[in-house]
Amino acid sequence: MPAKKSRKRRKPSTPPLPPAGDWRSTDEQEVLRRVQRARDEKHSVTSLNDAHPVLSRFDVASPSGMTYQVEIRDPATRAFSCTCPDFRTAGLGTCKHVEATLIRLKRRHRGDFRAAEKAGSPFIDIVPDGDTLRVERNLASLPASLRPLFDDSGTLVADPDEALEKLRRSRATKLRLSQDIEPFLEHRRRAAERRALRRDYETGVVEGRHPEHVTLLPLYPYQREGMLHLAFGERALLADEMGLGKTIQAVAASALLHHLGKAERVLVVTPASLKTEWEEQIKKFTTLSHQLVFGPRSARLKYYTDSRPPFFTLVNYEQILADGLDINEHLRPDIVILDEAQRIKNWATKTAQAVKRLQSRYAFVLTGTPIENRIDELYSIVDFLDPALLGPLFRFNREFYELNEKGRPENYKNLPALRERVKPVLLRRRKHHVETELPDRTDRNHFVKLTRAMRDDYDEVKQQASQLIQRSLKRPLKKEESELLMILLGMMRMICDSPSIIKNRDCDHCPKLDELDGILDDALSDPDVKVIIFSEWEGMLQKVRDLAEARGIGYAWHTGKVPQKKRRGEILSFRQDPDCRLFLSTDSGGVGLNLQNASVVINCDLPWNPARLEQRIARAWRKHQTRPVTVINLVAEDTLEHQMLATLDNKMNLAEGVLDGSDDALAKTKLKRGREANLARLKQFLGTVPKGKAAKPKAPPADPAQHFADRAREALGEALIHCQEAMLPGDAEPVLLTVLRDAARRPTVEELHRETDWRGGTPRLHVLDPATWTAIRQLADSGLLTLNTRATRHLAGDPPPEPTKPALTEQQKQRIAELKAFAAKKEKVAKLLIESDLADEAEEHRKAAENALTEAAEIENSAS
Numbered sequence: 001m002p003a004k005k006s007r008k009r010r011k012p013s014t015p016p017l018p019p020a021g022d023w024r025s026t027d028e029q030e031v032l033r034r035v036q037r038a039r040d041e042k043h044s045v046t047s048l049n050d051a052h053p054v055l056s057r058f059d060v061a062s063p064s065g066m067t068y069q070v071e072i073r074d075p076a077t078r079a080f081s082c083t084c085p086d087f088r089t090a091g092l093g094t095c096k097h098v099e100a101t102l103i104r105l106k107r108r109h110r111g112d113f114r115a116a117e118k119a120g121s122p123f124i125d126i127v128p129d130g131d132t133l134r135v136e137r138n139l140a141s142l143p144a145s146l147r148p149l150f151d152d153s154g155t156l157v158a159d160p161d162e163a164l165e166k167l168r169r170s171r172a173t174k175l176r177l178s179q180d181i182e183p184f185l186e187h188r189r190r191a192a193e194r195r196a197l198r199r200d201y202e203t204g205v206v207e208g209r210h211p212e213h214v215t216l217l218p219l220y221p222y223q224r225e226g227m228l229h230l231a232f233g234e235r236a237l238l239a240d241e242m243g244l245g246k247t248i249q250a251v252a253a254s255a256l257l258h259h260l261g262k263a264e265r266v267l268v269v270t271p272a273s274l275k276t277e278w279e280e281q282i283k284k285f286t287t288l289s290h291q292l293v294f295g296p297r298s299a300r301l302k303y304y305t306d307s308r309p310p311f312f313t314l315v316n317y318e319q320i321l322a323d324g325l326d327i328n329e330h331l332r333p334d335i336v337i338l339d340e341a342q343r344i345k346n347w348a349t350k351t352a353q354a355v356k357r358l359q360s361r362y363a364f365v366l367t368g369t370p371i372e373n374r375i376d377e378l379y380s381i382v383d384f385l386d387p388a389l390l391g392p393l394f395r396f397n398r399e400f401y402e403l404n405e406k407g408r409p410e411n412y413k414n415l416p417a418l419r420e421r422v423k424p425v426l427l428r429r430r431k432h433h434v435e436t437e438l439p440d441r442t443d444r445n446h447f448v449k450l451t452r453a454m455r456d457d458y459d460e461v462k463q464q465a466s467q468l469i470q471r472s473l474k475r476p477l478k479k480e481e482s483e484l485l486m487i488l489l490g491m492m493r494m495i496c497d498s499p500s501i502i503k504n505r506d507c508d509h510c511p512k513l514d515e516l517d518g519i520l521d522d523a524l525s526d527p528d529v530k531v532i533i534f535s536e537w538e539g540m541l542q543k544v545r546d547l548a549e550a551r552g553i554g555y556a557w558h559t560g561k562v563p564q565k566k567r568r569g570e571i572l573s574f575r576q577d578p579d580c581r582l583f584l585s586t587d588s589g590g591v592g593l594n595l596q597n598a599s600v601v602i603n604c605d606l607p608w609n610p611a612r613l614e615q616r617i618a619r620a621w622r623k624h625q626t627r628p629v630t631v632i633n634l635v636a637e638d639t640l641e642h643q644m645l646a647t648l649d650n651k652m653n654l655a656e657g658v659l660d661g662s663d664d665a666l667a668k669t670k671l672k673r674g675r676e677a678n679l680a681r682l683k684q685f686l687g688t689v690p691k692g693k694a695a696k697p698k699a700p701p702a703d704p705a706q707h708f709a710d711r712a713r714e715a716l717g718e719a720l721i722h723c724q725e726a727m728l729p730g731d732a733e734p735v736l737l738t739v740l741r742d743a744a745r746r747p748t749v750e751e752l753h754r755e756t757d758w759r760g761g762t763p764r765l766h767v768l769d770p771a772t773w774t775a776i777r778q779l780a781d782s783g784l785l786t787l788n789t790r791a792t793r794h795l796a797g798d799p800p801p802e803p804t805k806p807a808l809t810e811q812q813k814q815r816i817a818e819l820k821a822f823a824a825k826k827e828k829v830a831k832l833l834i835e836s837d838l839a840d841e842a843e844e845h846r847k848a849a850e851n852a853l854t855e856a857a858e859i860e861n862s863a864s
Contacts, residue, residue: 022407023397030394031092038099045070045104053109054116055123057179060097070101071179074121075113079136081180089387091395124175126167128184132156133163136178143172160188190234190361197260198232214255215285219248220623222434227252229427235363235385237341239428242368242615243622247281250337250364255286257335258311263362265309267333269355271340272316273560273588276568278339281594282312290314294564297322304330316564317343317351324354335362342367344384345377347393356384368618369611375400375418385425440628441621445645446519447637450496451509451732452704452761458495458639459759464488489640494537496636497605501539509732512604512634513543517551519632523600524553524581530574530597532583534616535604541584544604548582555582574598587612595619599627604634606644701757705736708756709795712738712749719745721770722797725763726789734763739773739797808860816856823852 017032018025025033044061047053048069058070060082071081080098081087087095105113125136135142135154142150146166149158156163164185167177204210213219219227223245230236230253240246257263268278275292282290289310293303303313304326313331315323327333336358338344344352363385371378382390390396400418401409450458465488468481477485494501498510516533523529535541538559548555556574558567574583575597583595587607598620607613621629635641701707709723722739738749746767753765768776777800779785794800808816826849 018407023394023401023409024403024407025394027092030090030392031094034086034092034094034096035099037096038103041096041100043097043100045101053112054105055121058101060101062097068097069179070097072098072101072105073123073125073127073176073178074137075102075117076120077137079121079125081178083179085387086392090392122174124172125178126176126181127178128180129155131188133160133181133184138174141174143170143175146170146172146175160185194232194234197262198228201256201260210259214259215248215252216287217285219252220245220434222429223249223252226427226429227256230364231256231362233425234361235425237365237367237370237381237385237422237426239367239370239426241428241430242618243431244429244434245623246366246368247278247339248285250339250366251282251285253364254312254335254337255288257362258288263334264311265331265333266312266335266337267327267331267358267360268312268314268337268339269317269320269358270314270337271343271588272318272564273558273567274339274593275314275316275564276571277593278312278314279568288312293319301326301330317355320358321350321354324357328357328359333358333360335364336360337364337366338384339366341365341381341384342369342372342377345370345372345380347376347380347383352380368615372609372611375412375415378418378422382422382425389425390421441617441631442628443631443633445633445635446515447635447642448511448515449637450639450759450761451511452734452759452763453507453732454495454499454509454511455759455761457499457505457507458492461488461491461495462640465492492640493605494539496639496641497535497537497540498543501537501543510540510543512540512636513547515634516544516602516604517547519602520551520553520582523630527578529599530581530583531600531602532585532595532598532616532619533602533604534585534587536587536607537605538586540604541586544582544584548584553582554580555584556580558583558585558588560586560588571595587616593619594622594624596622596625599625600630600632602632602634606633606635606641608644704756704758705734705763705793706795708736708752711752711756713796715748715752716740716745720797722773722800723795724800725793725795726787727791728789733761736763736765737768738765739768739770741770743769812859816859819852819856819859823849823856826852 017029017036041063043063044059046059046061047056048059049056054075055072058072059067060070061067062084066084068082068084073079073081078093080094082095082097084095084097087098121137124138124141126133127136133156135150139150139154149156149163149166151157164177164181167175201210205212213224226238226240226246226249230238230250238246238249240249254263254266270278279290279292282288290312291303291310291314293300293313293315300315300319300323303309304323309331313333315327320327338355344355346352365381365385367381370381379390379393379396391399397403397409400412400414402411402413404410465485468477468485468488471477471481472485491502497512498508499505500508500510520531523531533541533544535544538561541557541559545555545557554577556570558570562570571593573580574595583598601617601620603613603616607616617629617631621631633645635645705725712720712723719741720738721741722737724737725734726737727734736753740746740749749767750765776785776787780787826845830843830845830849
């Protein structure tokens with residue numbers, strides 16, 4: 001007989017899952033993702049109940065090192081439970097731990113599993129259902145003594161706590177209470193406790209049993225409302241606009257919970273630059289103890305393992321990356337406060353993931369900008385407070401984004417519903433809502449022209465950026481091209497301050513510094529005025545510091561490079577020392593600091609984000625400010641900075657709509673996808689990028705001085721005798737010298753000078769008559785007059801006669817050759833040092849080369 005062909009059992013086909021970038025996944029596809037993870041990852045499954053091999057509870061150890069409890073109630077109806085976060089928030093009724101358990105049971109208990117699938121569960125399972133409990137199956141088998149507790153649908157009609165006492169005492173062998181009941185009861189208990197605690201506190205204030213203010217200084221009414229929102233919200237978001245005192249409200253809420261016996265340990269997570277600011281606010285408003293965590297990991301561990309730690313422990317976000325698990329194990333805070341919580345707005349970052357592993361009953365999230373770019377940022381922040389509130393990310397994307405045919409976000413939708421969803425945890429007030437007593441604020445923009453050298457530098461970089469934008473219209477930029485584009489944009493902004501703050505740029509022109517000098521003259525004439533000066537670039541601040549030192553003005557220095565402990569001294573010096581008039585800061589000081597003793601804020605440059613600009617200003621224009629505040633922005637004229645001022649920011653509409661309840665703002669809000677949004681902004685900043693064969697806009701002359709001379713020659717003809725450009729020593733701009741045959745034609749030359757596009761730096765114009773010009777040349781030729789110029793260029797008319805130069809002696813020639821050889825050697829050494837990133841050492845050799853060449857030039861010029 002012919003042998004039978006063996007047939008291989010085919011694996012059941014799995015529907016294809018959408019690619020990672022496609023957000024249109026269905027619930028069925030999300031379940032399949034979890035099944036796939038259960039197959040791919042190794043999970044250890046251990047039974048916790050011998051009553052039934054399948055319908056039981058199991059410990060499931062995940063490859064991450066975490067262990068969760070899985071409950072299999074009925075495979076036939078897929079009634080499962082797991083204690084992992086994904087099961088609690090996804091709303092799928094399963095997770096990879098459940099699926100891993102099912103895979104093991106199908107393998108090891110095949111018969112029992114098939115029987116359970118076919119016949120269903122014989123057990124009477126009691127499970128949570130909304131605000132009560134219900135019988136999930138086999139209601140008819142419930143003992144007669146327990147039946148009155150439930151209605152005909154199986155829903156509990158009695159008080160859950162009283163009913164559970166009876167259910168636990170029952171001897172019915174088939175009756176089972178789900179593992180989800182304990183978290184359900186804990187949630188109910190906490191909610192009831194919060195309501196009772198708030199009622200008792202507010203009643204106690206009226207009756208005199210509790211103090212109205214638990215802080216040393218009284219709070220404003222809106223701040224007291226914020227304190228109650230945090231303390232009795234348990235896990236809450238305070239999104240007040242900058243300057244309204246979020247720190248004070250969080251400190252007060254912590255003090256209130258301490259007064260009520262609900263908190264003994266508070267962990268404050270804040271940017272490193274604000275740790276001392278928190279320390280000062282704690283000392284100002286409470287008598288509660290505190291500690292600032294500094295030092296290497298071994299030293300930090302001692303802070304967490306102290307058997308009786310202070311009430312407040314202050315750490316920065318970077319420390320959480322390494323210390324999070326130690327904090328959970330040893331410090332075990334009752335309250336976690338996240339200050340400037342926009343640090344966790346990107347849910348995929350390591351910082352956000354580490355922070356979200358922190359464990360505490362109470363959590364206060366503080367940020368004035370919970371939405372800066374997209375609603376995903378609000379999702380990530382709320383996810384820390386209550387993952388179930390907005391659900392899993394895939395469901396959030398479906399609910400609040402319109403998706404295109406590729407499953408990518410096209411626009412927002414249902415934003416009013418999002419606003420309602422976060423309302424239970426969110427409290428936000430704007431200054432115009434609660435602050436009628438804030439002083440006036442005046443905003444002024446001072447426009448500064450770039451010098452010609454700066455404009456040349458700027459246009460060179462702008463040309464490179466424009467080429468990349470042009471390329472991006474045809475195809476998406478590669479990663480390295482996108483990174484280069486951002487570098488070029490940064491360089492353009494730096495040039496607006498001074499090219500010299502870019503490495504290896506020789507031009508040290510800085511018109512903003514001259515403008516700032518005049519502003520400080522006016523501002524500091526009042527001995528009580530103090531000034532905050534911001535720049536994104538430390539190199540620009542160094543120029544301001546040099547100006548302050550030259551003028552003998554006291555200053556405080558606050559940048560990211562200043563050690564944390566020293567920053568406190570700088571801040572106190574600015575607040576307390578009357579001779580310390582300036583606070584020089586990068587954006588490291590743009591958040592959290594209270595500097596109301598300053599009444600002038602000067603921005604040497606503008607940040608990309610308007611919210612960051614407001615953060616800077618809010619250091620002075622905030623609660624307890626007693627003087628009018630003046631804000632001055634130094635803006636480079638006709639540059640990217642100038643365009644930034646006029647930009648209408650869609651981000652502000654988005655935040656106002658979702659957070660402040662502005663339907664008008666929501667109506668204006670449109671989602672701009674990454675590439676589209678960037679291109680729109682860049683095209684606006686750099687000017688319209690032409691498409692196809694569209695006519696190009698008329699470009700400014702490449703050589704403005706020559707362009708002026710050519711137009712003067714056309715307009716004046718023989719009346720123009722001579723035109724030249726000269727650079728005088730010590731001047732940043734050249735001088736234009738024009739010799740006219742007829743003095744009556746002078747207005748024509750002056751008009752042409754005004755009409756010429758000088759691209760930022762306008763040279764001075766001098767107009768001479770023929771007799772004066774001839775006399776000057778004769779005096780110069782005779783040696784009685786020296787024309788002190790660095791360089792001279794003939795532009796139009798008759799060229800000046802070349803002066804006769806006496807011959808050099810052999811000794812002079814030899815000395816010049818030695819000096820030039822020495823200079824070449826020094827330049828070569830400097831180049832090698834620069835390539836080795838030793839700029840300081842290179843500068844000494846370059847100066848030696850310059851001195852040698854200067855001496856050689858002097859010998860040539862003074863030869864007799």
